[in-house]
Amino acid sequence: MSLVSKVTERVRSYYKYGGSRYTDTRLQAMVHAADCAIREYAEPTVATVDIPLLAETLYYPMPSDVVRVRSVLYSSDGVNFVDGVLKPFVVSDLDTTYRLWINNTGVTPEHYGILSTPGTPGCYLVVWMPLLTVTTQKVRIEYTKCYDENDSTFEAVDDLDDWILDTCHVPHVLSQIYAMENIDKFKGYWTEYMAGVEKARCHFANRHTSISPGLG
Numbered sequence: 001m002s003l004v005s006k007v008t009e010r011v012r013s014y015y016k017y018g019g020s021r022y023t024d025t026r027l028q029a030m031v032h033a034a035d036c037a038i039r040e041y042a043e044p045t046v047a048t049v050d051i052p053l054l055a056e057t058l059y060y061p062m063p064s065d066v067v068r069v070r071s072v073l074y075s076s077d078g079v080n081f082v083d084g085v086l087k088p089f090v091v092s093d094l095d096t097t098y099r100l101w102i103n104n105t106g107v108t109p110e111h112y113g114i115l116s117t118p119g120t121p122g123c124y125l126v127v128w129m130p131l132l133t134v135t136t137q138k139v140r141i142e143y144t145k146c147y148d149e150n151d152s153t154f155e156a157v158d159d160l161d162d163w164i165l166d167t168c169h170v171p172h173v174l175s176q177i178y179a180m181e182n183i184d185k186f187k188g189y190w191t192e193y194m195a196g197v198e199k200a201r202c203h204f205a206n207r208h209t210s211i212s213p214g215l216g
Helices: 003-014 024-042 091-097 162-178 183-205
Strands: 046-052 059-061 066-075 111-115 124-128 138-145
Touching: 003 024, 003 162, 024 162, 024 183, 066 111, 066 124, 124 138, 162 183
Parallel strands: none
Antiparallel strands: 046 138, 059 124, 066 138, 111 124
16 A cells, blocks of 8 residues: 555544545645655655766756755765765855865865755755866765655655654644644644654654654
8 A cells, every 4th residue: 555545544544524524635635745744844765876076076966856965975986985974065165264265176075065956957066175086986965855756646655654654644634634623633633743753853863773763
């Protein structure tokens, strides 16, 4: 079963009218709204992309599915990304600290910046200092990834664990349903959702965990 089907089934079992007041299409739209909110806050989908460095080159096109850059790692051999973590910067910082930064080259990149908005055409990763000569060097961008089918027809989505659906998606959808029917139940389900999404955010922020948090 997909994420949408699982959440819809659970919502129909919890809702006092069995969800008969709402069509599958309407519930799917609610699940989509919940999923967007959860992905934005908890950042569950992380991806990486390796970019070969070019001699005396500052700017590299950013992948179109980037939502937020989490880290940029450097590899001198192009295989093991253990040679440094680039520090973020904004252009005004370098303008103040290194007046001629745009003309500098070096043997190891130290900083990265982002030109334009991630996920939009014309967004670039700036790697500074650019290398004077290049053989196998690369940088690896670790980033929060957007979901490609980001609309209410995303029936195929199934990349989140069931505990997230139970603690985040289901109470979010039920809070939408009860918002116009029962203010107390709305508050209860919204409180449950807020607690669940905080657990999810903590879970995904820890890149070393492989165990779902306790739900009690």
